[in-house]
Amino acid sequence: MHSAQRLMFVSSPAAPRVELESFPIPDPQAGQVLVRNTHTQVSAGSESNFLRCGPQSYGLPDGQLRANIGYMTAGRIAAVGPGVTGFAVGDRVVTSAAHASHSLVDLTPTAAIDPVPDGASDEAAGFAALGDVALHGVRRAQLQIDQSVAIFGMGIVGQLVLQLARCSGAHPLIAIDLVDERLELARRSGATHVINPSRENVVQRVQEITQGAGAEVVFHCAQAAGILQSAMECAADRGTVVLTSSPPGTATIRLKEELLRKELKLTGTYESGLTQSHVYWRWTRQRNRRAYLRLLASGQLQLGHLLTHVVPAGDAPAIYEMVLRGSTGWLGIAFKWD
Known part of the structure; x- marks a missing residue:
């Protein structure tokens, strides 16, 4: 023993x-x-x-x-x-x-x-487990080159989502957090813009950065469930909001103004049943973890x-x-x- x-x-x-x-x-x-x-x-x-x-x-x-x-x-x-x-x-x-x-x-x-x-x-x-979580969220978002991205929450998952979105060619990359030191780290992770909602109107700033369109993909990587409404307000018409965190509690959202009129897509990410590759979804948790490790070893993730x-x-x-x-x-x- x-x-x-x-x-x-x-x-x-x-x-x-x-x-x-x-x-x-x-x-x-x-x-x-x-x-x-x-x-x-x-x-x-x-x-x-x-x-x-x-x-x-x-x-x-x-x-x-x-x-x-x-x-x-x-x-x-x-x-x-x-x-x-x-x-x-x-x-x-x-x-x-x-x-x-x-x-x-x-x-x-x-x-x-x-x-x-x-x-x-x-x-x-x-x-690697959090790298898997972040990469699954980015895959579910189906990011495109020059697609605008906003990320709420600059914890480890949010920082990794930011770096992976950068690797995917997304632009601009907007980091949002209440803690200035985390926003400074986000700049080092590749953020083109940072917003502290305690000092700025986050929806207005995202609109300004995206020339009035809103972010085409918004990631919710924070522990506060109520941020979901703000995330939806920041999203562009027919944009996608991706929930990559696991916030406890409930969120109140407006159905008509954002979800209906903007035709938003809300995407959850939990990876249930993704231990085996499938012809319609090849990205298993193992494959995501090993991709994270490869990108880390090569210096593409920091x-x-x-x-x-x-x-x-x-x-x-x-x-x-x-x-x-x-x-x-x-x-x-x-x-x-x-």
């Missing part, structure tokens, strides 16, 4: 918290690999939803108020079970697993485990300027206290499990 550590998340409206605990992990059995994680990456929106809003907001059964969650890790294979092919001890990989020093991965046909190419650091490669905190896992309780206080002072977060 291996000695390991993991983070336990405790959901509570009054006192949400994160604790570090030890746990035993068995040797891998047939068809399994054991990964010794160097880093686990924070999905701030999803994990904050669990802490503040309860397990159902994270997709867990109601009542499961204490859980080991997370879904992005990077490390090296420490051991392989009998019959394993395609992976060997020492291979660098990213996996879909919770925050822990070790992850046991079942190598099923749909297992989320991918090799890390040379040129991609562990702390950046581990964000994550270094977005990583504000790469800290020991023991600092996790203080990190989540910071995240729950608000959006200032942090962006990309990864825990080290040395």
